[in-house]
Amino acid sequence: MHTKNIHAHLDEIKDCFQTxxxxxCVIFGFDNTALKVLLIESDLKExxxxxxxxxxxxRPDEDLDEAAYRVLRERTGLEDVYMEQIQxxxxxxxxxxxxxxxxxxxxxxxxxxxxxxxHNNELHWHTVKDIQHMAFDHKQxxxxxxxxxxxxxxxxxxxxxxxxxxxTIRDLQNLYEAILDVKLDRRNFRKKFLSLNVLEDxxxxxxxxxxxxxxxxxxxxxxxxxxKKRFLGIGF
Amino acid sequence: MHTKNIHAHLDEIKDCFQTxxxxxCVIFGFDNTALKVLLIESDLKExxxxxxxxxxxxRPDEDLDEAAYRVLRERTGLEDVYMEQIQxxxxxxxxxxxxxxxxxxxxxxxxxxxxxxxHNNELHWHTVKDIQHMAFDHKQxxxxxxxxxxxxxxxxxxxxxxxxxxxTIRDLQNLYEAILDVKLDRRNFRKKFLSLNVLEDxxxxxxxxxxxxxxxxxxxxxxxxxxKKRFLGIGF
DNA sequence: TCAAAAGTGTTTGTAATACACCCATGA
DNA sequence: TCATGGGTGTATTACAAACACTTTTGA
Numbered sequence: 001m002h003t004k005n006i007h008a009h010l011d012e013i014k015d016c017f018q019t020x021x022x023x024x025c026v027i028f029g030f031d032n033t034a035l036k037v038l039l040i041e042s043d044l045k046e047x048x049x050x051x052x053x054x055x056x057x058x059r060p061d062e063d064l065d066e067a068a069y070r071v072l073r074e075r076t077g078l079e080d081v082y083m084e085q086i087q088x089x090x091x092x093x094x095x096x097x098x099x100x101x102x103x104x105x106x107x108x109x110x111x112x113x114x115x116x117x118x119h120n121n122e123l124h125w126h127t128v129k130d131i132q133h134m135a136f137d138h139k140q141x142x143x144x145x146x147x148x149x150x151x152x153x154x155x156x157x158x159x160x161x162x163x164x165x166x167x168t169i170r171d172l173q174n175l176y177e178a179i180l181d182v183k184l185d186r187r188n189f190r191k192k193f194l195s196l197n198v199l200e201d202x203x204x205x206x207x208x209x210x211x212x213x214x215x216x217x218x219x220x221x222x223x224x225x226x227x228k229k230r231f232l233g234i235g236f
Numbered sequence: 237m238h239t240k241n242i243h244a245h246l247d248e249i250k251d252c253f254q255t256x257x258x259x260x261c262v263i264f265g266f267d268n269t270a271l272k273v274l275l276i277e278s279d280l281k282e283x284x285x286x287x288x289x290x291x292x293x294x295r296p297d298e299d300l301d302e303a304a305y306r307v308l309r310e311r312t313g314l315e316d317v318y319m320e321q322i323q324x325x326x327x328x329x330x331x332x333x334x335x336x337x338x339x340x341x342x343x344x345x346x347x348x349x350x351x352x353x354x355h356n357n358e359l360h361w362h363t364v365k366d367i368q369h370m371a372f373d374h375k376q377x378x379x380x381x382x383x384x385x386x387x388x389x390x391x392x393x394x395x396x397x398x399x400x401x402x403x404t405i406r407d408l409q410n411l412y413e414a415i416l417d418v419k420l421d422r423r424n425f426r427k428k429f430l431s432l433n434v435l436e437d438x439x440x441x442x443x444x445x446x447x448x449x450x451x452x453x454x455x456x457x458x459x460x461x462x463x464k465k466r467f468l469g470i471g472f
Numbered sequence: 473t474c475a476a477a478a479g480t481g482t483t484t485g486t487a488a489t490a491c492a493c494c495c496a497t498g499a
Numbered sequence: 500t501c502a503t504g505g506g507t508g509t510a511t512t513a514c515a516a517a518c519a520c521t522t523t524t525g526a
Contacts, residue, residue, distance in 0.1 A: 018296045019257050021326070021337055060254045060335050064326020088324045088339050090257070090300020099296045101257055103324050103337075170478080187480075188516065211477040212523035406505080423507075424489065447503040448496035 022102040023068040024055035024138065026086075026145040027076065029111030029125060030162040032171065035179050036111060036125040037142060038076070039134070043122075046096050047135035051126065053142070055102060068105040075123065076114045082161040083107040084152075086145050094137045106145040108161035150180055157198050160219035166202060168214035169193060258338040259304040260291035260374065262322075262381040263312065265347030265361060266398040268407065271415050272347060272361040273378060274312070275370070282332050283371035287362065289378070291338060304341040311359065312350045318397040319343040320388075322381050330373045342381040344397035386416055393434050396455035402438060404450035405429060 027038040039051040054075045058067040065085070073079055083105055090101035116123050128146060133139060153159055159175050160167075173189045176182075193199055200220040206213035263274040275287040290311045294303040301321070309315055319341055326337035352359050364382060369375060389395055395411050396403075409425045412418075429435055436456040442449035 019255070019294065021255050021257060058255065058326070058337075061328070063328050064324065064337055067326075085323060087321060088300065090294070090303075090339070092297070092299050101294075101300055101339075103326070168478090185516070185518085186478090187518085190479080191481095192515090206478095208525090209477080210525040211475075212479080212525095214478060404505090421489070421491085422505090423491085426506080427508095428488085442505095444498085445504080446498040448505045450505055 019099045019101060021058045021064070022055050022100050023058055023064065023071055024053040024102050024104050024141060025068055025071050025075075025083075026053055026104060026106040026142055027072065027114075028106060028108050028128075028145075028149060028162065029114065030175055030178070031111055031125070032174065033178065035128045035146075037128050037131070038114070038123060039126050040075075040124075041122040042135040044096065044135065050133065050135035051124075051131075051138075052135035053104075053138045054123075057100075058103075064103060068103070072107055076109065078109055078113060081107050081109050082158060084148075086148050087141075089137055089141060091137065102141075104141045104145060106149060108149075108158060110162065110164060112164060153179055157196065157219070165218055166204065166216040167218075168206065168216060169199070170214055255335045255337060257294045257300070258291050258336050259294055259300065259307055260289040260338050260340050260377060261304055261307050261311075261319075262289055262340060262342040262378055263308065263350075264342060264344050264364075264381075264385065264398065265350065266411055266414070267347055267361070268410065269414065271364045271382075273364050273367070274350070274359060275362050276311075276360075277358040278371040280332065280371065286369065286371035287360075287367075287374075288371035289340075289374045290359075293336075294339075300339060304339070308343055312345065314345055314349060317343050317345050318394060320384075322384050323377075325373055325377060327373065338377075340377045340381060342385060344385075344394060346398065346400055348400060389415055393432065393455070401454055402440065402452040403454075404442065404452060405435070406450055 029036045029038065038054060040054055042048065042050045042052045054071055056067065056071050056074075058064055062070070068083065068085070069079070072081065072083065084107070086104045086106055088101060088103045092099070094100070094102070111125065128142070131139065131142065134142065153176065159172060159179075162175060163171055169190050170186075172193065173184055173186065176189070177184055198220055199217040202216045202218055204216040206216065265272045265274065274290060276290055278284065278286045278288045290307055292303065292307050292310075294300055298306070304319065304321070305315070308317065308319065320343070322340045322342055324337060324339045328335070330336070330338075347361065364378070367375065367378065370378065389412065395408060395415075398411060399407055405426050406422075408429065409420055409422065412425070413420055434455055434457075435453040438452045438454055440452040442452065
């Protein structure tokens with residue numbers, strides 16, 4: 001067997017360095033009623049009037065994940081938010097400017113923490129369910145990320161990332177119902193979450209509501225014994 | 237807001253076309269005892285003696301997914317096998333030849349259907365559990381794909397892809413036990429799978445075994461009512 | 473005192489788990 | 500006839516699902 005050195009290898013593949021890699025961030029927020037996604041007006045003539053995800057080309061000198069965090073940081077000013085790589089989209093004609101494959105991430109942010117700056121006035125929060133068309137293949141990317149979010153929401157306690165630091169159990173239930181598009185029983189939902197040992201009672205209550213005020217909780221990551229009861233059984 | 241045409245956009249990003257995109261295939265097989273993965277001896281001097289996944293650079297004129305199928309086809313002669321994109325790895329120094337990000341796929345094949353050709357004599361099936369080191373970041377990729385496989389195996393009936401067309405329920409259980417590294421109750425396992433309505437009884441039996449011969453089954457995709465009982469509840 | 477949402481407990485159904493005996497075959 | 504693994508049924512347990520009334524607050 002022959003071996004090749006790096007340079008022989010580089011030479012062999014140099015024709016393949018014609019492809020750009022981009023990252024696209026599906027930034028989800030929740031406004032207490034519906035799941036939102038942060039979009040920008042497309043700056044490509046071909047897609048004028050369409051909305052697109054927040055993305056950018058990955059720089060040759062930065063990690064892939066770092067590129068995604070950079071996009072998020074530049075657009076929202078946020079750091080240390082929940083973010084997950086979801087899928088890479090590499091269809092041939094997906095970008096009119098040439099061969100660009102894109103790695104899609106989604107992140108969950110507290111919508112109140114996103115201060116849209118003046119120079120970001122092309123940015124808007126859109127209701128996910130109302131979105132029909134987007135630029136590029138971004139609708140497909142959004143759909144994929146939304147499906148993954150729904151699945152994650154069922155399997156891991158990540159919904160907190162979309163809520164303010166203090167929230168009521170009803171807030172949490174509203175979030176689940178809105179994102180999963182289901183109706184849940186109040187008593188069972190409450191029972192379930194309280195038994196999970198992830199909610200810390202702040203001993204505070206809602207104020208200025210014209211009904212019995214609800215208790216406020218915060219999420220306590222430490223308390224969560226991850227995957228404590230992982231199914232031994234087969235779940236299908 | 238100003239708009240840019242494609243060419244302005246291309247110009248802006250042209251410095252970023254310095255990154256190659258590769259695909260790496262984690263090809264899993266099962267030899268009735270242990271989970272195997274098909275590896276090749278690295279042809280890079282830097283990794284001489286190490287094993288690596290089967291991969292290749294994506295061509296600028298082919299779909300990303302097609303590149304993965306091409307690698308699989310070229311190496312195993314197989315088509316139409318189970319294959320899934322898992323994750324994209326894009327750390328800065330992951331490839332010594334330059335900036336190469338790689339999209340990892342795993343596929344499940346019937347190990348008996350893979351005829352390793354003469355010119356593929358650097359290819360070998362390795363027992364997944366015994367693998368300690370690999371070239372590049374391929375161990376990390378393998379680990380990621382293996383974790384995903386385990387999860388998928390619990391949630392979807394995909395194990396069949398690793399088995400011959402005719403198999404016994406015990407074969408299937410061996411597969412689950414080996415991959416998930418658990419012991420399962422024979423009676424419950426059988427009950428579970430028979431109730432799933434995905435096994436078609438071939439009315440054939442094992443031959444030449446020195447004990448009561450087991451029935452042979454095949455998987456019947458049509459019968460499987462996908463996600464019929466999808467949890468409404470929350471699974472963590 | 474009324475409206476509106478918060479808070480609580482019990483019952484029921486379903487599915488996973490644990491477990492022991494008989495059956496068919498080749499040696 | 501024996502050794503080996505195949506095939507079956509039931510009791511128990513755990514958890515999700517269904518369901519109704521009392522409590523607290525502001526108006």
